[in-house]
Amino acid sequence: MKLTLLSVGDKLPAWANAAVAEYLKRMPREARVDLVEVKPDKRANQSADSIKASEAARLLEKLPSGSLLVALDEHGREVSTRELADLLARWMGEGRDVALAVGGADGLAASLLEKAELKLSLSRLTLPHALARVLLAEQLYRAVSLLNNHPYHRE
Numbered sequence: 001m002k003l004t005l006l007s008v009g010d011k012l013p014a015w016a017n018a019a020v021a022e023y024l025k026r027m028p029r030e031a032r033v034d035l036v037e038v039k040p041d042k043r044a045n046q047s048a049d050s051i052k053a054s055e056a057a058r059l060l061e062k063l064p065s066g067s068l069l070v071a072l073d074e075h076g077r078e079v080s081t082r083e084l085a086d087l088l089a090r091w092m093g094e095g096r097d098v099a100l101a102v103g104g105a106d107g108l109a110a111s112l113l114e115k116a117e118l119k120l121s122l123s124r125l126t127l128p129h130a131l132a133r134v135l136l137a138e139q140l141y142r143a144v145s146l147l148n149n150h151p152y153h154r155e
Contacts, residue, residue, distance in 0.1 A: 001088075002097040003033040003140065004064055008055045008104035009129050010037045016130035023137035031088070031144045033137070036062045040104040048106040056109035059101050067099040069116045071108050072136065074126070076119030085143035087118075100140075102132060 005024075012020075024033045038058040041051040063069060068091065079087070091098050101108060101116070113119060122135050145152040 001031055001092045001095070002064070002067075003027075003031060004062075004067060004097070004099040005033055005035045005102070005133070005136065006059045006062055006099050007035065007037050007102040007133055008040050008059065009102075009133070010039050012130045012133065016134050019134040020137045023134075023141040026141050027144060028148065030092070031140075033140060038062060049109070052103065052106050052109035053111065055104050056112035059103075059108075059112060060115070063099050063101075064097055067097040068118075069112075070098060070100045070118045070120055071113050071116035072100060072102045072122060072132070073108055073113060073119045074121055074124070076121040078121045078124070081139060081142050081146065084120075084139060085146040088140075088143050089147055100136065102129070102136065105129065 020035065024035060027033050038055065041054050043051065088098075100120075101112060103109075103112075122132055122139070127135065142152060
């Protein structure tokens, strides 16, 4: 299974880039994650809907062919780490590649959310983009560790 983290934002703080890189480096061969960043739109004289539509178009251009699209959205389904691990196990068993889309400051466009086979929420809290990316990378690593009976995860 190939995982792709599609993310709006290309200038994260150094601490966030370092944390994401660390978790992605730890991923085992059977669950490698490619980070694909797209540049956020400039806010000058544009509506939030216009910005989201433009960013969604760029995210979808980068979507690997045949990948299951999972949108990270505040209104998505909240899952536990165990439930995320179960989802990953199911996708691995089906031989599915998965792309997880993280929107910019305004979130994801309705057009992208409609194309997603699943919408997940990392938290009911509003998270800064950099922290959301770190949290997602860590949870992917934790879920795969759980599947591999690695002692990183403790229940």
